[in-house]
Amino acid sequence: MVSLVVLDMAGTTVQDGGLVERAFTAAIGEQGVHPGDPAYDAMLAHVRATMGESKISVFRHLLGGDEAAARAGNAAFERAYAGLVDEGHCAPIEGAAEVIGALRAAGIKVALTTGFSRDTADRILAALGWKDIADLTLVPSEAGRGRPFPDLVLAAVLRLDIEDVRTVATAGDTTYDVLCGLRAGAGIAAGVLTGAHDEAALRAAGATHVLASVRDLPAAIGL
Template identity: 65%
Template sequence: MESIKLVVLDMAGTTVADDGLVERAFAEAAAETLGTAAYEEQLAYVRATMGESKISVFRHLSGGDEALARRANAAFEAAYARLVDVGHCAPLPGAREVIERLRGEGRTVALTTGFARVTQDAILAALGWDDGLVDLALCPADAGGRGRPYPDMALTALLRTHAADGVGGIAVAGDTSYDMLSGRRAGAPVVAGVLTGAHGAEALRAAGATVVLDSVAQLPDAIAAYEAGP
């Protein structure tokens, strides 16, 4: 059994408090670009696909109209950035301490998101996490354009950092079913679902979580337990 050398952490809902920001930003984007006639149906889809690349979500909601999808995604990112700018952004309790502990244990830490790079950077700056806290921060565009549930961001983190000898040295943590699917498809032996975000324990387990935690604060101990074996 390979020890865990690379830990891939989701942002909103896992290490960063969401507090409804995604839904608020989506409401603004829908009103501006998609219209509100089917808003409740659209919102249900957004909730079900939390964790997916936002441009992919808007491609679905626009019925394949690429220009409309890009306008809607841009409106969403702008709305989310405005919410971050006025202070609606906070770390989940213990998140920074967890990252520091993981790195102190000799593990490499990557943060991943379904947001665009500009939004990810705004969140990191607002939290003061752009100070070298993590080894790597990735958005879907950094990994070929496909976000979750594809494994691309976790595998890109492995390729860029060379932190582990193979996928057996990766742990993935997130709050959505798509995070779990992404981790399992990447071959990570530790795929931790956390209950601080979009989806509950049943959905996380159904999507492949190897362990479900109350919060990311429990992740270091869960990794240690895995490494200790049965």
């Protein structure tokens, strides 16, 4: 019996449409690295490989551990992404809102999690009219560490008073979402194919299920 479902946002319940890469390109440009530069392709490859990770952690890696540069890069990324959201480049994955509603109607609690900052997460939720769609929303700074660490899932378990982590199901579009769920002890750690990573990558990470979309999650948990 599933008591809590922890869902990723961008790529899982919210369409990404390349927004992360566009915001990254703008942010790293402020650090003097542009498309066509020798370092750009390697940086973009790392961003793609680590989709789902806390963005400040990504910039720390990309900028060689220079904390001031990493924070500046992350701030520029968040500004760029928020600007794209404010311009209307934000839409739900088809059926995601209905799935969340069905889960909650069945007595299952729902938490939405993301690697973005609270400000960016709130902008996305406001743009979609999702302020009250879930029982809880969490960002890395509110949980401890971002993915692939288990903190986001475990924080949701604690805040929503879940008795057994084995009754938790997680779903996300990246290998880091899968690892986060598995490391937290979730009974189901599903990957979805609407975002960053393909079936082979999700299965290699240990996904218990690989679903075409979050729309398939209720059936996967027996709802």
